[in-house]
Structures are given as C-alpha cells and as structure tokens.
Amino acid sequence: MKASKLFVQTLRDFPNDAEAISHKLLVRAGYIKKLTNGGYSYLPLMQRVLTKVSNIIRQEMNAAGAQELLMPFVQPAELWQKSGRWQVYGKELMRMKDRHDNEMCLAPTHEEVITSVVDGIFTSYKQLPVNLYHIQLKFRDEIRPRFGLLRSREFIMKDAYSFHTNEESLHAEYKNMADAYTKIFKRCGLETKMVQSDSGAIGGSVSHEFMVLADTCAGENDVFYCEKCNYSANSNHAVSKLNEEHTDGGFSKLETVDTPNVRTINELSKFFNIKENCILKAVLYIASFADEDKADMPVLVMIRGDKEVEETKLMNAVNALEIRIAADDEVLKHLNTEKGFISFLGAADKNVMVLFDDSAKGMKNFVIGANKPHKHITGYNFSDITENDLKNKPEFADVSLVKKGENCTECGASLNVTRGIEVGNIFQLGTKYSKPMNAVYTDENGKTHPYIMGCYGIGVTRTAAAAVEKYHDENGIIWPLEIAPYHAVVIPVNSNDEAQMALAEDIYKKLINGGVEAVLDDRADRAGVKFKDADLIGYPFRITVGKTITEGLVEFKERKQMELLKVSPDEAVNTVIEKVSMLK
RNA sequence: CGGGACGUAGCGCAGCUUGGUAGCGCACCUCGCUUGGGACGAGGGGGUCGCAGGUUCAAAUCCUGUCGUCCCGACCA
Numbered sequence A: 001m002k003a004s005k006l007f008v009q010t011l012r013d014f015p016n017d018a019e020a021i022s023h024k025l026l027v028r029a030g031y032i033k034k035l036t037n038g039g040y041s042y043l044p045l046m047q048r049v050l051t052k053v054s055n056i057i058r059q060e061m062n063a064a065g066a067q068e069l070l071m072p073f074v075q076p077a078e079l080w081q082k083s084g085r086w087q088v089y090g091k092e093l094m095r096m097k098d099r100h101d102n103e104m105c106l107a108p109t110h111e112e113v114i115t116s117v118v119d120g121i122f123t124s125y126k127q128l129p130v131n132l133y134h135i136q137l138k139f140r141d142e143i144r145p146r147f148g149l150l151r152s153r154e155f156i157m158k159d160a161y162s163f164h165t166n167e168e169s170l171h172a173e174y175k176n177m178a179d180a181y182t183k184i185f186k187r188c189g190l191e192t193k194m195v196q197s198d199s200g201a202i203g204g205s206v207s208h209e210f211m212v213l214a215d216t217c218a219g220e221n222d223v224f225y226c227e228k229c230n231y232s233a234n235s236n237h238a239v240s241k242l243n244e245e246h247t248d249g250g251f252s253k254l255e256t257v258d259t260p261n262v263r264t265i266n267e268l269s270k271f272f273n274i275k276e277n278c279i280l281k282a283v284l285y286i287a288s289f290a291d292e293d294k295a296d297m298p299v300l301v302m303i304r305g306d307k308e309v310e311e312t313k314l315m316n317a318v319n320a321l322e323i324r325i326a327a328d329d330e331v332l333k334h335l336n337t338e339k340g341f342i343s344f345l346g347a348a349d350k351n352v353m354v355l356f357d358d359s360a361k362g363m364k365n366f367v368i369g370a371n372k373p374h375k376h377i378t379g380y381n382f383s384d385i386t387e388n389d390l391k392n393k394p395e396f397a398d399v400s401l402v403k404k405g406e407n408c409t410e411c412g413a414s415l416n417v418t419r420g421i422e423v424g425n426i427f428q429l430g431t432k433y434s435k436p437m438n439a440v441y442t443d444e445n446g447k448t449h450p451y452i453m454g455c456y457g458i459g460v461t462r463t464a465a466a467a468v469e470k471y472h473d474e475n476g477i478i479w480p481l482e483i484a485p486y487h488a489v490v491i492p493v494n495s496n497d498e499a500q501m502a503l504a505e506d507i508y509k510k511l512i513n514g515g516v517e518a519v520l521d522d523r524a525d526r527a528g529v530k531f532k533d534a535d536l537i538g539y540p541f542r543i544t545v546g547k548t549i550t551e552g553l554v555e556f557k558e559r560k561q562m563e564l565l566k567v568s569p570d571e572a573v574n575t576v577i578e579k580v581s582m583l584k
Numbered sequence B: 001c002g003g004g005a006c007g008u009a010g011c012g013c014a015g016c017u018u019g020g021u022a023g024c025g026c027a028c029c030u031c032g033c034u035u036g037g038g039a040c041g042a043g044g045g046g047g048u049c050g051c052a053g054g055u056u057c058a059a060a061u062c063c064u065g066u067c068g069u070c071c072c073g074a075c076c077a
Helices: A021-028 A044-063 A077-083 A111-118 A167-187 A265-272 A311-318 A328-335 A460-470 A498-513 A527-537 A547-551 A569-581
Strands: A032-036 A039-042 A074-076 A095-097 A103-106 A130-139 A154-164 A193-196 A206-213 A221-226 A232-234 A255-258 A279-288 A297-304 A322-325 A353-357 A366-369 A375-380 A415-430 A440-442 A448-450 A452-459 A488-492 A518-520 A541-545 A554-558 A564-567
Touching (some): A039 A044, A044 A154, A044 A167, A074 A077, A077 A103, A154 A167, A167 A206, A193 A221, A279 A328, A311 A322, A311 A353, A488 A527, A498 A547, A498 A569, A547 A554, A564 A569
Antiparallel strands (some): A095 A103, A221 A415, A279 A297, A554 A564
C-alpha cells in the first residue's frame, strides 16, 4: 500500500472527548471515527487489525473443533420471552417494533437464537456434542459507554455455544475452550489471566473471565489474586478469609448512647475509640425483582464496619434484578430514621428484608445504630435480638467486597488486587436456556432431555483496544506483530531524491514479494512527518532510506525498541521477511 | 438517575461579559521554496455558530425550551 493512497488522516492533537489512552490513540492515529456515543466506524487500519484478531480466533476455534455460522442481529421478542430474559435483561436490551408492530431487539448476545437453531437440527444424542460460533456485531445499550472501543454500545464479539448430553462432556469442552482462549490471546500478543467471575445476565453456574492485567490502563474490573496459589477472581465474585474473624468491642453492658451527628463508621470509631470492625454497619438498599409485586423492596444489609457491600454479590444473594442505595427520604419511609443511625432494631413489623454479611459472624459486644436519630447502642450481641427486631433468625450471606491483604480461602496466603480488562469469558450454562425454551435432544432410550449448554465469548474490538492500552508509548501505538494493520513501513526520507525513491520502491516490492504487509510512505512530506506518523500508527518495523544509501546502508528500526540499526537493504528486507514468516 | 461542564470548518480552540451578521492554529487546494523527527512564504476553498422558539431594527452573543457530548458521583450508614 502506498501511504499517499491509504485512507487515513492522523491528527496533530488528541481528541477532546477521549479519556482512555487506547481511545485517544485510535482516534488520533486514524483507526476509528465516532458516529454516535458508543458507536464507531472502523477505518481501514482498524479493520485490518480486527480482521487479524478475528482470523486468529477462527483458526484456533476451528482447531478446537468448533464450527462457524452466522446468526441474525435483529431478533424477535418472542424468543426472549420464552427464555424469560425479555423481562430480566433491562434497558441494555435495545428494543423496537417492526412495521407490523412486532416487538424486536438488537442482539446483545445469542443464547436464545443459537438454542432455537440447534433445536430441530441436532436432535439425537448421537450427534452431540457440538460447538458453534460466530463473529458478529452486538449491541448493548450501556448506561454509560466510554473508553472508546473498551466499552462501546456496538461492538464485535466472537460468541460460541456448545451443546451436550451430560455434565462431563460440558466440563471437557469448557476446558477445551479455556485452552483455546489462552492460545488465542497469546497469539494476539496478550498475556491473560483466567479468573473466577460472576455469571451476570448470561447466567449459569460456573464462569471464568480472561483478563488482560494492566494497572496503568482503563481496566474496569478489579481482580483479586493469591500471591501464593493459583486463586484469582473478579472482585464481584472473590472470597476471602478475614484477618480478624472474631472482633470484640469490649463494652461490658448493653447501653443506648446519645451520638449527636455521629454518623459515619469513621466518626463512630473515633467517638467510641474502638476499631471500625467492632461496629455493625447498616446499609439500606432498594431492590427490584422479576416479580413485579416486589418492586422497590427495601433490603437492609448488616455488615462489619470495616467492610463494604459488593453489590453484585448482594443482587445474587437476594435474587434481585437491580439494586441501588436508598435515598434519604426512603430511609425515613422504610425505617423511620436517618442515615447514620440505621439498624434492624425494632424493624420486625416494617416489611424490610434484612441480610447479614458473613463478616458480622463472630462479632461481640459491638456498636450498632439504635434505629433512632442520634442514638447508637453499645455492647450489643446477637443474643440480644428479639422478636421486635427480626421475625426470623438472622440470615447470613457473603455480600462483602474483598479487601487487599485479606487471606486466600484456598491456601491462607495474602490476596492482592490489580486492574484488568475483560477480553473473554466462558460459562457453564447447564439447562438455563434449553429448559425454558423446551429445546431437547433424544437419548438412547428414546426419551427427551434439555440440552446441557456452555457459552464462550471474546470481545474482538475490545481485544484490539486492550492491546493498545497495554502496548504504547508517548509517540503512539506499539502493535504486537501478529495483529498490526501492516508489518512494516518503508520511508524514503526525501521523496524528490530519485535514488532514494528507487531504492525504497525496490525494498517495498521485495517485502511484498516476501509475504510482508508493507506500506511505502511515498508522500511528499518531510521526513519528520513520516516518522511521527509511523510511530503513531505503530508499524512494527520501519526501514528508512536516506543519505546513507551512498554507503549502501539503510536504517532499520523496530517500533518497540529504541535502537536504530544501519544495515544493508537486503539485510533489512530479510530480517522483516523472516520475522513475519514466523507468524502462523 | 444525581452533580458539573461543553456544543462555533475534518481536528484543537478564540469570539459571547458590553448584540452590528465569524476568526485563529492544524488539516485540505494552488504556486514557490525546503527535505533525517509534525519547515517556511504567498494565495485559496470550506462553517445558515447543535436544533427550535422568543426579545430586538439587528442574535454565535441575551432569554426559554430541546437535543447531543464529555467528566464526576452512583464506594455509603
């Protein structure tokens, strides 16, 4: 490709509306152009990157025994009503009506469609298992799309779905996919960590995420990992052993104390001169459920003062669709008190769901809100709970966020935390979709059973963006060779110099003939412009043809290295051809 | 959803306070000159100032509404 014809316009400045470095660089270097909030055109350079990522995925998925198909982007509501997700999915599901007034939606994922596709085609146990995938657009109407391709509304995803007759077969495929994923990301130049995670809107029992760990980037997930053993998990799923499992406030008797305007855990801790973990904190949430009779249900979480509520865990624990912190007026309405003094005391008749976090277990003689303004109770114990407080025995669940430095439940060592970008995920779905949709196969005895399913996703656009987050410097992108839009750029320093141009063209042709995807920067611009663009765009190799041709030398530079080498044209060409030919 | 800010040429911005019909840099086109890290000179094209109302002789500027965009918060008892 001649640079003079390449459809790209690099910008002198970073765009004003970008925050994440991958977003800034992809816009400035001319890879993407925004159409709407969370919707981008993938310009030719980007499209080449996406094609490469997709092809790596295809090769590895096919090698792992999966088959590619392609399913519709616009889907009928009927399918989603069958699976139950039409009610559950919420506003992220982009809904619309066609001209006949039929309800439709844009595909945020394809479990429903693939289930309906397989049902009726592979109906015998003899044909299973099968794994089908496609690479296609997805649309999720995110609350707040941001960070360019890292969290857009429209994006490209590879999603695969497997169908089985038994759990063992599912587990084997799950492992097979985990291995394939590790290979795929490695070939994209990315090291990933497979971490335990919450299943979210996709559902199912077991799931893992593939994270690109990068502390400096706009990763949106916190990943906890054990410093000793293999344990690692997304913060929405991570568990830990507390450092102090039994905490004692040391108060000798039960007493109601005036605590005027002492509201926060920090203030209480100072007021009573006790540690935060000797206070039982109360947080009131408002939850909504699939059952519309239970709309805006108050849920009171009691948790040890030094811990925080992990909202995904809470949603799972109470089986809610959405939760949010209660507003001041809601606290007054449901508990008849003010924030800062809330608890479950005397609330048995108030129709508030009360849940204790596991961290509250083992607390003794602690401080708790009196559930009356400006009063707390000291020296409280679980044995003090009466029928006026709770109708039933306290219910416990793990709904707290792990803190760095707490201990691994597997081996007891300390847990650490890092940021991660989720580029892939794998789920064991079981019969979550096949059962409600009545998608069944026939076994050897002629009986029908719902398919046992797994699903496996990779964010193609996000993977590319993650690579930019991970590999860049102050001058621009540093693509891994495997997914770079072009392998090399040839720069004649002075396009008016016939000898330089002739040699540059010669080198360019030899590269092309050697299987290298090369760009010849034949533009009339000065060398500085070409160098700046080459760095910004991130070509892995650069061959510069300048004055040194009188000595029979050109300049060879790898984007990821500082070093400039003076070599013969043939050596430069052969080096690039050799490196490129080592790619699969 | 709450809070803050911003919409003026492809990109980055000024002009608005104090209304008089739009400007700068980059990019683009022409000519000249230049050619190893975003040169220089001269000339040129491109914007109904997000949109809709209102006030006014006159609105990018003032008022109202609306749409869009970005950031922050959604971490608290």
